[in-house]
Amino acid sequence: MANLEKEVELDFNAAAARIADTVKRTQLEYNEGLSLKYDAKIYLKREDLQVVRSYKLRGAYNMISTLDPEQRQQGVVCASAGNHAQGVAYSCKKLNIRGVIFMPEITPRQKIKQTEMFGGDNIKIVLVGDTFDDCMKEALIYTTTHQMVFIPPFDNAKIIEGQGTVGVEIFEDLPSTDVVIMPIGGGGLASGVGSYFKHVNPAISLIGVEPEGAPSMNQALKNGSPVTLEYIDRFVDGAAVKRVGNLTFEYCSELLDQMLLIPEGKICTTILKLYNEDAIVVEPAGALAVAALDQLKDTIKGKTVVCIVSGGNNDIERMQEIKEKSLLFEGLKHYFIVRFPQRPGALKAFVNNVLGPNDDITRFEFIKKTNRENGPALVGIELQEASDYASLKQRMSDFKFDMIELNNDQTLFEYLV
DSSP: OHHHHHHHTOOHHHHHHHHTTTSOOOOEEEOHHHHHHHTSEEEEEEGGGSTTSBTHHHHHHHHHTTOOHHHHHHOEEEEOSSHHHHHHHHHHHHHTOOEEEEEOTTSOHHHHHHHHHHHGGGEEEEEOSSSHHHHHHHHHHHHHHHTOEEOOSSSSHHHHHHHTHHHHHHHHHOTTOOEEEEEOSSSHHHHHHHHHHHHHOTTOEEEEEEETTOOHHHHHHHHTSOOOOSOOOOSSGGGOOSSOOHHHHHHHHHHOSEEEEEOHHHHHHHHHHHHHHHOOOOOTGGGHHHHTHHHHTTTSTTSEEEEEEOBOOOOGGGHHHHHHHHHHHTTOEEEEEEEOOSSTTHHHHIIIIISOTTOEEEEEEESOBOSSOBOOEEEEEEOSSGGGHHHHHHHHHHTTOEEEEGGGOHHHHHHHO
């Protein structure tokens, strides 16, 4: 790592001093429930409590505050799925700089409103493209055309340096840390925190975590260089990046001791547990580090572990989708196409004889209906225990209800559900 550090000349302590008057020093919070569950000392670095509810302000402000007077006069441009946009917007207002912010059209409205609030009259928002990568292309074109300064979300030394101040705070508060678990989108946070920690504590274990549907760093590490993914699941919008940065890849390939992928459904379960058990509101990317604990339970016993909760910009309107994905992942919700026998009382028999005492029909609609007979029905059933599923299927068979399990057929599931 020495060569990389020399090449980009990162100074995390200087960055920490530079941003101190603007960026909140977030708390490092011991979590008793998680600690008992995993037989370890689990701490949460609460970047969801940051001024803009994510760590992204650190890198954005660190870079923008170092621009010379001529660059400030030209103004800045960024591309972001939301959190970087808010960091840039806040920095523009704080430093009285003009900013143009490109965001994907699918960005949650809550993040757009927050960006407008933080930037005020200093910023203009442009919604374009379906992904971060799409709006990035447009933002770069705009930057060149208008001779402004581009503020990248992750692949820049000053951005990495600013994100690394999260590590500075963790080390100052808890120098005995054994393991740091970090969410990865483009890799800026992992690069900064990892670089700082490997300098002050080379024995520390650094673990990167990505959503299963957007494994851009994981694929880059396997390939030996960044690759552009053809398709990504955009659900974990704060970490849904098709291609990681060249610089962040260099850092992560040198620094990370382990790279994990987490199913989106598991992330949703973690979001709900953090809310219900700890009253912590996190966005999907913010839950990544905590969601990884199950995969690490055998290796973290007895250790001091820090999970970086990267952000809390979660739109309340997404909660139904989050609950649905969690139930599906946990095996508690199942969808079927059921063809009811053409006999009187078939539907009543299904309710009385097929459903278990704790099963609940959450969706029922006939896919096709004629004057003569009912066609197949789309049926959603929620279970109390995942282990009840086998007996539910057996009762369908016993009472002659032909069915197709949609959970096991991705194409039909996406089409019908």
